[in-house]
Amino acid sequence: MRPRIKICGLTRPQDARDAARLGADAIGLVFYDKSPRNVSLEAARAVIDALPPFVSVVALFVNPSRERVDEVLAALPIDILQFHGEETPEFCASFKRPYLKAVRVKPGVDLVEWAERYKDARGLLADAFVEGAHGGTGATFDWRLIPANLTIPLILSGGLTADNVADAVRRVLPAAVDVSSGVEAGKGIKDAAKMQAFIQGVTDGSL
Ligand SMILES: O=C(O)c1ccccc1N[C@@H]1O[C@H](COP(=O)(O)O)[C@@H](O)[C@H]1O
Numbered sequence: 279m280r281p282r283i284k285i286c287g288l289t290r291p292q293d294a295r296d297a298a299r300l301g302a303d304a305i306g307l308v309f310y311d312k313s314p315r316n317v318s319l320e321a322a323r324a325v326i327d328a329l330p331p332f333v334s335v336v337a338l339f340v341n342p343s344r345e346r347v348d349e350v351l352a353a354l355p356i357d358i359l360q361f362h363g364e365e366t367p368e369f370c371a372s373f374k375r376p377y378l379k380a381v382r383v384k385p386g387v388d389l390v391e392w393a394e395r396y397k398d399a400r401g402l403l404a405d406a407f408v409e410g411a412h413g414g415t416g417a418t419f420d421w422r423l424i425p426a427n428l429t430i431p432l433i434l435s436g437g438l439t440a441d442n443v444a445d446a447v448r449r450v451l452p453a454a455v456d457v458s459s460g461v462e463a464g465k466g467i468k469d470a471a472k473m474q475a476f477i478q479g480v481t482d483g484s485l
Pocket residue numbers: 286287306308310313314315338340362403405412413414415416417435436437438456457458459460
């Protein structure tokens with residue numbers, strides 16, 4: 279079975295339509311004002327309105343205030359929260375919504391420990407560690423740092439592209455893959471041909 283596919287950092291309704299048409303299972307909206315992919319509530323609503331109902335909507339935050347998460351949840355039909363900062367397990371779980379916890383992986387980071395700590399998470403999202411950045415960097419990491427015995431689903435992320443995703447899927451066997459930079463024409467602007475090639479790569483890696 280092929281891993282689920284999340285395409286993150288959408289800012290435009292036409293990219294949402296393309297992502298859904300091409301087979302994405304989920305899209306991500308970035309609510310982090312230091313990101314070039316940050317969206318306002320209005321822009322996020324337009325993206326969500328362009329989606330068919332079977333595509334999940336993920337809201338991404340980096341060290342948000344409780345009020346900010348509540349504001350987004352009150353305004354928009356969000357299915358899953360994704361936390362990319364230093365949020366505690368208690369904070370992540372307190373919204374009573376499914377959530378993903380991102381971990382920036384480098385040698386010495388023990389994903390088994392992270393999975394135990396964030397045991398309420400629907401998944402651990404493994405991203406590349408890049409000094410001074412919280413994600414969306416297009417950097418890859420050594421997939422051999424991912425253990426096989428994780429107790430919660432693994433979402434593989436970090437520098438995935440059409441060129442490396444089949445290999446990544448074969449090696450890591452993730453529950454899902456997440457991509458942002460690798461399917462862009464420019465920051466926050468998705469490229470339909472790159473999304474199509476990426477999704478084909480995921481399928482090829484799953485055969
Ligand atoms: O996309 C961003 O700008 C972003 C900002 C802050 C934290 C995370 C962000 N994106 C997430 O980072 C990973 C990896 O992205 P990439 O494919 O390497 O560009 C992914 O989960 C994005 O959703």
